[in-house]
Amino acid sequence: MSRPRASLRTAVVWEVLREALHRRAKAAGRESLDVLDTGGGSGHFAVPVASLGHRVTVVDPSPNALFALERRTAEEGVADRVRGVQGDAHGLFDVAERGGYDVVLFHGVLEYVDDPAEGLRNATAALRPEGGTLSVLAAGLGGAVLARALAGHFTEAHQALTNPEGRWGSGDPVPRRFTPDQLTALVADTGLEVGAVHGVRVFTDLVPGALVDTEPGALEALAQLETAAAELPAFHAVATQLHVLAEVR
Structure with a gap:
C-alpha cells in the first residue's frame, strides 16, 4: 500500500510510539492506557493513539486547534476517548493530573516554551511514579x-x-533547536532513563518532491531509508527532528 508523502514526516515516530504503547500496556497489565498529549493540537498523534483503544487528554493553548481536534475525533469515531483542554506546559497541572498518566507525549513543545527544563520537569511529573513513558520530539x-x-x-x-x-x-x-546531546541531557536531567534516540526526517525534507512523486516506488523506498537511518547515531546529527523515549526508573 502506498502512503502519502506527508506521512513520512512522522512515520518513524509513530512506529516507535506504537511499540512503546504496547510495551507500556503489557507492563501495566492493562489494555487501555491514560495518555497525555501536551501541545497535541488537532490530534495528529492523539487520534491514532485513541484508535488503539487508549484514553487521551490533549493540552494545547490554541482554541482553534482544540476545535479542529473535536471535529477530527468525531469524524474518526474516537470522541469518547479523547478530551481536549486549553493550557500549556508551564501551567500543565492547572488542567492535567499530576502523576496520572502512563504515557506523556511532548512533541513540538520544547522549541517554543520559555523554559525547556521546566517544561520537561512538568511532563515527567505527569507520569505515574510506578512506571511511565515519555516521548519527546524536538527540532534538530x-x-x-x-x-x-x-x-x-x-x-x-x-x-x-x-x-x-x-x-x-x-x-x-x-x-530554538537542539543537538542530540543537548536533548538527551535535558531529558536525563529529569531523572528519567533515556531508552532510545531517533533521527526524524533525515532525508525527507531534502529530497525534491518531484522526484519522489514521479519515480515509481520512490516514496516507499524513501520511507524504508528513513526507518533504517533513524536509529543510527551517525544520522542523528543531521536530522530535522530528534525523538527521545524515556522511562520512569
Whole structure:
C-alpha cells in the first residue's frame, strides 16, 4: 500500500510510539492506557493513539486547534476517548493530573516554551511514579544547518550553527533547536532513563518532491531509508527532528 508523502514526516515516530504503547500496556497489565498529549493540537498523534483503544487528554493553548481536534475525533469515531483542554506546559497541572498518566507525549513543545527544563520537569511529573513513558520530539540543529546550506543560504547556515539557540536569523520561525546531546541531557536531567534516540526526517525534507512523486516506488523506498537511518547515531546529527523515549526508573 502506498502512503502519502506527508506521512513520512512522522512515520518513524509513530512506529516507535506504537511499540512503546504496547510495551507500556503489557507492563501495566492493562489494555487501555491514560495518555497525555501536551501541545497535541488537532490530534495528529492523539487520534491514532485513541484508535488503539487508549484514553487521551490533549493540552494545547490554541482554541482553534482544540476545535479542529473535536471535529477530527468525531469524524474518526474516537470522541469518547479523547478530551481536549486549553493550557500549556508551564501551567500543565492547572488542567492535567499530576502523576496520572502512563504515557506523556511532548512533541513540538520544547522549541517554543520559555523554559525547556521546566517544561520537561512538568511532563515527567505527569507520569505515574510506578512506571511511565515519555516521548519527546524536538527540532534538530543539524537538519536546519544542512537545509540552509543546501539551499545556498550559507550565511544563515553558519549563523544557525553558531547561534546558542540554533536560529538562522530574525525570520527563523523556530525559537530554538537542539543537538542530540543537548536533548538527551535535558531529558536525563529529569531523572528519567533515556531508552532510545531517533533521527526524524533525515532525508525527507531534502529530497525534491518531484522526484519522489514521479519515480515509481520512490516514496516507499524513501520511507524504508528513513526507518533504517533513524536509529543510527551517525544520522542523528543531521536530522530535522530528534525523538527521545524515556522511562520512569
